[in-house]
Amino acid sequence: MNSLGDAHRRHYLKKVLLTHLIEQELAALNDPAALARLGPPFKARIDSQLTNGTVKSDAMQETELPILRFVFTKYVATFPFLQKANPEAFWQDKVQVFMEAFAEKRISSSDDRAESSKREKLGARIHSMLVLLFNAGLKAGDEQPVPLPQSTHTPQPAARTEPIEMREMVNGLAVNVAGVRTVTKKRRVHRRETHSEFLIVTYRAEVKAPITVARRYGAFKRLQAQLREEFPGKPLPRLPTKNKAPSTVTSYMPSSFNPFAAPRPSLDEDSGESAEEADEERPPSSSPSSSTASMTTKKTVLREKQRLTLRAYLRALLKDPQLAKSTALKHFLADEPLKSLTSEEQLDMATRQELDSQRQGDQARFLEAAKERAEELSTYMDTFKEQLVKDNGLSKIFSAFRECSTVEELPVEYRKVIEWGRIELSSTLYQLFVSNDNASEFFTQAKRLHALFPYAVLKNIIRFSNPMMMMRAGLDLFLATPFGRASLLQRMFSQTLTEDLKEIEQSIAEIRVRIGNDALCDKIYNFVHADEATQERVRILAEEDEVDLVVALMRTDETEVAPKLDGPALTRVFLANVAWTTALESEGAGAAYNADNARLYGHFLQLLKLTTRARDKHQLMALLFDGATSGLMKDIVTIFYEPLARVYKAASVHNSIMDFSRFADDTIATVAAAQAQEATLDGSAQLVQTFLDLTARHQNSFFRFVHEAHSHDDGLFADLMAWIEEILQFLREGAVEQLDLDALFEQACNAGILDKDKALVELDAVVGWNAEMKVWRMERFQRKMAAQAAVNGATVDNGYPLGSLSGADFGLDQDDLEEVMYEEASDEEGGDVVGETLEEEMDDLDPLEAELKRRKRKRALALMHAAEPQPPATEELLKLSASFRGQVRRILAAS
Known part of the structure; x- marks a missing residue:
C-alpha cells in the first residue's frame, strides 16, 4: 500500500502542496480577468477580448481558484460592513472594473525594476497569512509537526568587558550629550556675555578613548544646514527648537559617574537666540541642605530639556548610515x-547621569508594577483566557460591555484585565511625555494642539447635526466632479504623484545629458513603453544569448523598440558593458577598466529604472482619474461610514468629546507636575503612582463610551464578533471534511504520475529541513535575546497577563506562526537591502558606486543567512498539485 504512514510526512506534504497552490492562485491575480474566474458575484468574461489579445473563457471560473474563492465568499463578502453592498453595483461595476483597469495598466514588478517593490512585500505577507489560515483549517487526519529537540538550550550572555558606551554603537558611533557648561566672554569694558555649551561625548568603534567636544546651539543649526547642503533633497531629522528652561534638582555628589547615561525624553520650548536672553543662564549654584551624611545639595541644572532633545537629534542622525558617515557630522563630533574637564563640568555631568538613571528607573518601576499585578491576578487571567478561546467567547465578552455601564459592574476577571491595561497606558503616557528624549517637544506640541482644538464646537456639531447629511456633504466636497473635471480628492493625490514625477523626469533629463546619445536613450524609452509581448521577446533573447537585458535591447531589431543602432553606437554599448562587468568583478579596484565606460553603462541601467518608474506614475495618474476609481472610493466611504454614523448618533458620542477633553486637561496637568517632581531624585515612587491615578480617574469615562457604542450598535458589533468567531471556528475545527493525503499519494503512485521512492526521499528531506529550521529559528531568537540582555543588562518582564496564549489556543499551527514571525523579523533585520527607499537614495550616487554598495549590502544579507538551512527540492511532490487542488476544491465547496 502506497500510503504515507507517518504523521510528520503527512503534515509537511500538506504544507508543501498548500503553499504551492496559494502561490499559483495569487499569481493568477495579475490576470485582468482574475476576478471573473472567482465566480459570482463577479461578471463572467466569456469570449471577452482583452488588451493582450488573448481570449478568456469562464469554464473554470468557480473551480480554478478554490482558495481565493473560499476566502472571498466566506470572509470578504460576509464582512458586516460589506454584507449590504449591492452585488452588481459594487462588486461588478466598481471593484471588478477597478481591478481589471489596474491589471491592464501593467504597473512594473520587482523583476522589471530589479528591486523589491511594495506590492511584492504585500504579496508575500498575504501569502504567509493564507498559508497560516488554510494549513490550520484544512485538516489531514493524523498529522503532526516535528518537535523541537530537547537539547536546545538558551545561551547565557557572555560577560561584557567593554564600557557600556561601546554597547550603544550605531553605525560605528555612540554619542551622548552628557553635560552643559557656562562660558563667559568679555565683550567690551564692563560688559560680559554668558552662553551655554553642550558637552558631547563620542565613542568610535575603532577607538576606545572617547572624544569630548563643546558645542553651542548655533553649532547644531550650522550642522543641520551643512547636512542639507551635503545631502540635498534627503529628509533629515528635525532640529529641536531652542529651549533655555533650566531645572532645579535635589541631588548628591556621587563617587563616580558615567557620561553615557541611559536616554531620557525631554521637552522643548521655542525661544529666540538673543544676547538679552543670555543673562538667564547662570552657572550652577549649590546650597547645602539639611545636614545629612549624603552631602545633599540643590543645583540648578541648565538647559536640561534642551540637552535631551539635542541628544535625541544626534542619535537620530546616527541611525542613518549616510548621515553617520557624513563629513559634516564627523567634523561636528571631532x-x-x-x-x-573642570571639576564643575564633571559634577554637572554626574548630576545629569543621575537624572537619566532616575528616568530609566521610573520606567522599570512601571514594568515591575505590571509584572507584580499580573502575577497577583494570574488566576483571573486564566479564567479570562478560557472564556476568550472557547466558542462564542468574544461575543460573551462584548455582551458584558453592553450590559454593564461601569467598570465596577463587570465580572472580576474583566476588571482585572482592565486594571492591567491601565498600568500599560500609564507607562505609555509616562514614556511619551516624560521619559523619552523627545518628550518635551512632543508635550509642547500636544499642549498647543489641545489648546487650539475646538472640543465644544465639535461636540455641538456632532450633537445637533445629521451625520448622514454631513457624510454626503463631505463626499460631495471631496469626490464631486464639477463639469467633468477632476475631484478635489483626485487633485490632492495627483499633486503628490506629479511632484514625484517631476523629480523623476528631472533625473531622467540629467542622465540623458550624461549619456549624450538620443538614439540610445530613445531605445530604452521605447522598450519601457512597448507592449508586453515585445518586452517578453527581448527578455527571452537576453536569456538565450546570456547577456544583460540592456545589451539585448540595444541589439534587437524590433520595430517597436526603435531606432535601430548603427555600428559605432553598438560598439559603445558593448565596451561600456565590458567595463561595467570588469569593474563589478574587481569591486572597483585591482583591474584595468575604463571608468567612464563603466559609468556610461550604469547610466543605461539608471535610465531604464527611472523610465520605468515614470511610466508607473503616469499609469497611476491615469488610473486615479478613471471614473471607476472615484466611484469605488465613494462607495467604500459610504459603506463603512454609514453604519458607524448611525451608531455614534444613537450612542450620544458627543458626550465623549468632552470626556476626552477633560482627560487631556488632566494629563497635561499631571505631566507638568511630573516635570517638577522629577527634579527631586527621591520622588520616583510618587511619580509612578501619579500616572496610575490619572488613568484610574478616567477609566469609567472611557468605558462609558464603549458601553454606549455597544448598547446602540443595532447589531453591528455583534455581527462583527460573529464574523471573527466564524474564522476562529474554521481554524479550530477545520473544514467539514478532512484531506485524504494517503489516498492522494497512493492513487498518484498507482497511476504512474509519481515516483514513490523519489517522492518519499523529497518528503523526508522536507521533514528534516523543517526540523533544522525550527532549531535555527529558536537558536537565533535566543542569541538575539542574549545579546539584548548583555547590552541592556537585566530586563524586567512586563508580565503580560495573556502571555500564556498561543496560536494553538485559536487553532493555528504554532510552527507556522513562528515561521511568519521569523520572516518578518528577518525582513526588519535585513532592511531594505534592495528596497525602493534604498534604491531611491542610491539614484543620487555615482552609478558604479551605487551598484557596488548595493552588492555589498546583498552580500552582507547573504552572509547573515549563510548558515541557514536551505529548503530541499520538491519537484516530484509537486506532481500531486492538480489532484490536491481537486480535493481542496471539493472540501471547501462543501464547507
Missing part, C-alpha cells in the same frame, strides 16, 4: 576636542 573638531576642537576638549583635553580635560
Whole structure:
C-alpha cells in the first residue's frame, strides 16, 4: 500500500502542496480577468477580448481558484460592513472594473525594476497569512509537526568587558550629550556675555578613548544646514527648537559617574537666540541642605530639556548610515576636542547621569508594577483566557460591555484585565511625555494642539447635526466632479504623484545629458513603453544569448523598440558593458577598466529604472482619474461610514468629546507636575503612582463610551464578533471534511504520475529541513535575546497577563506562526537591502558606486543567512498539485 504512514510526512506534504497552490492562485491575480474566474458575484468574461489579445473563457471560473474563492465568499463578502453592498453595483461595476483597469495598466514588478517593490512585500505577507489560515483549517487526519529537540538550550550572555558606551554603537558611533557648561566672554569694558555649551561625548568603534567636544546651539543649526547642503533633497531629522528652561534638582555628589547615561525624553520650548536672553543662564549654584551624611545639595541644572532633545537629534542622525558617515557630522563630533574637564563640568555631568538613571528607573518601576499585578491576578487571567478561546467567547465578552455601564459592574476577571491595561497606558503616557528624549517637544506640541482644538464646537456639531447629511456633504466636497473635471480628492493625490514625477523626469533629463546619445536613450524609452509581448521577446533573447537585458535591447531589431543602432553606437554599448562587468568583478579596484565606460553603462541601467518608474506614475495618474476609481472610493466611504454614523448618533458620542477633553486637561496637568517632581531624585515612587491615578480617574469615562457604542450598535458589533468567531471556528475545527493525503499519494503512485521512492526521499528531506529550521529559528531568537540582555543588562518582564496564549489556543499551527514571525523579523533585520527607499537614495550616487554598495549590502544579507538551512527540492511532490487542488476544491465547496 502506497500510503504515507507517518504523521510528520503527512503534515509537511500538506504544507508543501498548500503553499504551492496559494502561490499559483495569487499569481493568477495579475490576470485582468482574475476576478471573473472567482465566480459570482463577479461578471463572467466569456469570449471577452482583452488588451493582450488573448481570449478568456469562464469554464473554470468557480473551480480554478478554490482558495481565493473560499476566502472571498466566506470572509470578504460576509464582512458586516460589506454584507449590504449591492452585488452588481459594487462588486461588478466598481471593484471588478477597478481591478481589471489596474491589471491592464501593467504597473512594473520587482523583476522589471530589479528591486523589491511594495506590492511584492504585500504579496508575500498575504501569502504567509493564507498559508497560516488554510494549513490550520484544512485538516489531514493524523498529522503532526516535528518537535523541537530537547537539547536546545538558551545561551547565557557572555560577560561584557567593554564600557557600556561601546554597547550603544550605531553605525560605528555612540554619542551622548552628557553635560552643559557656562562660558563667559568679555565683550567690551564692563560688559560680559554668558552662553551655554553642550558637552558631547563620542565613542568610535575603532577607538576606545572617547572624544569630548563643546558645542553651542548655533553649532547644531550650522550642522543641520551643512547636512542639507551635503545631502540635498534627503529628509533629515528635525532640529529641536531652542529651549533655555533650566531645572532645579535635589541631588548628591556621587563617587563616580558615567557620561553615557541611559536616554531620557525631554521637552522643548521655542525661544529666540538673543544676547538679552543670555543673562538667564547662570552657572550652577549649590546650597547645602539639611545636614545629612549624603552631602545633599540643590543645583540648578541648565538647559536640561534642551540637552535631551539635542541628544535625541544626534542619535537620530546616527541611525542613518549616510548621515553617520557624513563629513559634516564627523567634523561636528571631532573638531576642537576638549583635553580635560573642570571639576564643575564633571559634577554637572554626574548630576545629569543621575537624572537619566532616575528616568530609566521610573520606567522599570512601571514594568515591575505590571509584572507584580499580573502575577497577583494570574488566576483571573486564566479564567479570562478560557472564556476568550472557547466558542462564542468574544461575543460573551462584548455582551458584558453592553450590559454593564461601569467598570465596577463587570465580572472580576474583566476588571482585572482592565486594571492591567491601565498600568500599560500609564507607562505609555509616562514614556511619551516624560521619559523619552523627545518628550518635551512632543508635550509642547500636544499642549498647543489641545489648546487650539475646538472640543465644544465639535461636540455641538456632532450633537445637533445629521451625520448622514454631513457624510454626503463631505463626499460631495471631496469626490464631486464639477463639469467633468477632476475631484478635489483626485487633485490632492495627483499633486503628490506629479511632484514625484517631476523629480523623476528631472533625473531622467540629467542622465540623458550624461549619456549624450538620443538614439540610445530613445531605445530604452521605447522598450519601457512597448507592449508586453515585445518586452517578453527581448527578455527571452537576453536569456538565450546570456547577456544583460540592456545589451539585448540595444541589439534587437524590433520595430517597436526603435531606432535601430548603427555600428559605432553598438560598439559603445558593448565596451561600456565590458567595463561595467570588469569593474563589478574587481569591486572597483585591482583591474584595468575604463571608468567612464563603466559609468556610461550604469547610466543605461539608471535610465531604464527611472523610465520605468515614470511610466508607473503616469499609469497611476491615469488610473486615479478613471471614473471607476472615484466611484469605488465613494462607495467604500459610504459603506463603512454609514453604519458607524448611525451608531455614534444613537450612542450620544458627543458626550465623549468632552470626556476626552477633560482627560487631556488632566494629563497635561499631571505631566507638568511630573516635570517638577522629577527634579527631586527621591520622588520616583510618587511619580509612578501619579500616572496610575490619572488613568484610574478616567477609566469609567472611557468605558462609558464603549458601553454606549455597544448598547446602540443595532447589531453591528455583534455581527462583527460573529464574523471573527466564524474564522476562529474554521481554524479550530477545520473544514467539514478532512484531506485524504494517503489516498492522494497512493492513487498518484498507482497511476504512474509519481515516483514513490523519489517522492518519499523529497518528503523526508522536507521533514528534516523543517526540523533544522525550527532549531535555527529558536537558536537565533535566543542569541538575539542574549545579546539584548548583555547590552541592556537585566530586563524586567512586563508580565503580560495573556502571555500564556498561543496560536494553538485559536487553532493555528504554532510552527507556522513562528515561521511568519521569523520572516518578518528577518525582513526588519535585513532592511531594505534592495528596497525602493534604498534604491531611491542610491539614484543620487555615482552609478558604479551605487551598484557596488548595493552588492555589498546583498552580500552582507547573504552572509547573515549563510548558515541557514536551505529548503530541499520538491519537484516530484509537486506532481500531486492538480489532484490536491481537486480535493481542496471539493472540501471547501462543501464547507
